[in-house]
Amino acid sequence: MIITDDDLITMTVSSRRELTPSIVEFVLKPEEGISLPQYGPGAHITVETPSGAMRRYSLVGGEANTYTIAVKREPESRGGSQSMHDEVAEGSKLRVAPPENEFSLGPAPDYLLIAGGIGVTPIYAMAKRLKEQDKPFRIIYVSRSPQDAAYLAEMREAFGDRMIVHHDEGDPERIYDFWDHFETPQPTHVYCCGPKPLMEEIKAISGHWPEGRVHFEDFKPVDIVRPDDVAFDVELAKSGKTVHVPADRSILEAVRDAGVRTVSSCESGTCGSCKTRLLAGDVDHRDMVLMDEEKDKAIMICVSRANSGNLVVDL
Numbered sequence: 001m002i003i004t005d006d007d008l009i010t011m012t013v014s015s016r017r018e019l020t021p022s023i024v025e026f027v028l029k030p031e032e033g034i035s036l037p038q039y040g041p042g043a044h045i046t047v048e049t050p051s052g053a054m055r056r057y058s059l060v061g062g063e064a065n066t067y068t069i070a071v072k073r074e075p076e077s078r079g080g081s082q083s084m085h086d087e088v089a090e091g092s093k094l095r096v097a098p099p100e101n102e103f104s105l106g107p108a109p110d111y112l113l114i115a116g117g118i119g120v121t122p123i124y125a126m127a128k129r130l131k132e133q134d135k136p137f138r139i140i141y142v143s144r145s146p147q148d149a150a151y152l153a154e155m156r157e158a159f160g161d162r163m164i165v166h167h168d169e170g171d172p173e174r175i176y177d178f179w180d181h182f183e184t185p186q187p188t189h190v191y192c193c194g195p196k197p198l199m200e201e202i203k204a205i206s207g208h209w210p211e212g213r214v215h216f217e218d219f220k221p222v223d224i225v226r227p228d229d230v231a232f233d234v235e236l237a238k239s240g241k242t243v244h245v246p247a248d249r250s251i252l253e254a255v256r257d258a259g260v261r262t263v264s265s266c267e268s269g270t271c272g273s274c275k276t277r278l279l280a281g282d283v284d285h286r287d288m289v290l291m292d293e294e295k296d297k298a299i300m301i302c303v304s305r306a307n308s309g310n311l312v313v314d315l
Contacts, residue, residue: 008048011067016090019070019150023118025060025087028067028096028249030257036065039099041125042191042217045069046097046265049157051083052256057210058100058121058193058217060151061128067096071152072118103217105129108189111137112181114202116194123193124151124218127159135223139163142176142198156222178205185209194250224250224268224286224303236260236315237279251301255315262301262315269303276301281311 011028019025030036044058062068073085088094105111106128120141130137131314139159143149145167155163168174168201182205190213192202199216206214229247236243236255245254252264252274265273269287278299284307285301299313 008098009036009098010023011093011094011096013060013090013092014066014090014278016088020148023070023072023150024029025068025070025150026084027062028069028094030065037098038224040101040104041129042122043099043101043105043125043252044103044122047084047308048095049080049083049216050087050092051080053080053083053253055080055084056266058103059125059194060121061125067099069161070118070121087116103191103193103215105191106189106215108187108213109136110186110188111135112190112313113137113139113200114178114190114192114194114200115139116141116192118150119192119194119198119217120155121193124155126191127155127162131159137162139179140166140176140181142166142168142194144168144170155296174235182206182209185213188213190214191217229305233310234306235280235310235312239314245305250303251299251311251313253303255301262303267302269300272300274300277314279312279314282307283311284310 009030011030013026014029015027023143032068039059039315041061044056046054046056049055057071060070071081071084074081103122111130111142113123113126123139127137128140131150139162141155141163146152152165166176168176178201185208190206192199192215225248231247232245234245234251235244238307239260241258241260243254243258245251252262252267255262263273265271270289272289276299278297283295283299284305285295289300290298301313
């Protein structure tokens with residue numbers, strides 16, 4: 001979905017809670033008299049962070065007419081999570097897009113919910129809903145340590161022996177072995193959310209399962225910045241500015257830093273909202289939107305970069 005300014009709802013942070021040393025929970029409430037759109041477990045909202053970056057966060061659930069999210073400070077944050085941790089307090093105002101759900105619960109005889117780290121947020125919401133509906137489910141929650149596991153105490157109290165909790169303490173030899181759960185295909189539906197290595201492992205060991213039984217949530221479908229990226233300049237034809245794009249920043253971020261406002265939404269190369277007319281330059285296209293015949297004339301500035309030399313765009 002392409003998000004415009006008209007889609008954004010201004011909300012107030014009614015509470016802020018430290019869940020772990022690196023994860024903070026925010027409860028958001030709308031202005032008086034505004035009813036929020038409803039959502040199901042697995043849904044997420046897009047938040048305009050104080051840095052200006054648009055970031056997606058899964059909804060944990062909570063009181064009626066509120067949105068609750070948990071945000072992890074990413075060690076290599078390019079502005080979004082860092083600004084949420086450093087600049088958002090109780091009483092802060094944030095602009096939020098209505099919920100979307102690409103990870104919704106479907107009908108199944110049984111459910112296996114797999115969470116890794118901050119990926120617990122949609123899994124927690126799913127487990128609460130399944131418990132309310134008295135449906136059979138199990139949870140596997142893996143993290144580095146108990147101190148890194150958001151909502152661990154609440155989930156243990158709520159779900160008891162339906163949970164397997166595993167901490168590897170960062171030791172590759174102690175990573176949880178999922179094979180016993182996947183060796184024989186089952187009618188169970190699996191929902192998995194977590195870091196890339198966890199997702200790749202579950203995909204690899206579930207390849208022999210029938211299609212449509214294993215579901216994933218991943219907000220990072222492309223590598224926005226890669227280790228071998230280099231800096232380059234982008235000339236903004238309309239604004240008359242030349243913007244330097246560092247090796248560890250996207251064109252969109254550099255343009256935003258330079259004070260030039262432009263439309264964005266997913267900031268992961270999947271929605272098409274930041275599509276910009278390309279006037280000159282050799283582009284390394286990293287999006288999942290443009291057709292081959294469009295690539296000589298357009299660029300998704302949230303993920304794509306210069307292949308070599310500099311670029312000229314219609315901004």
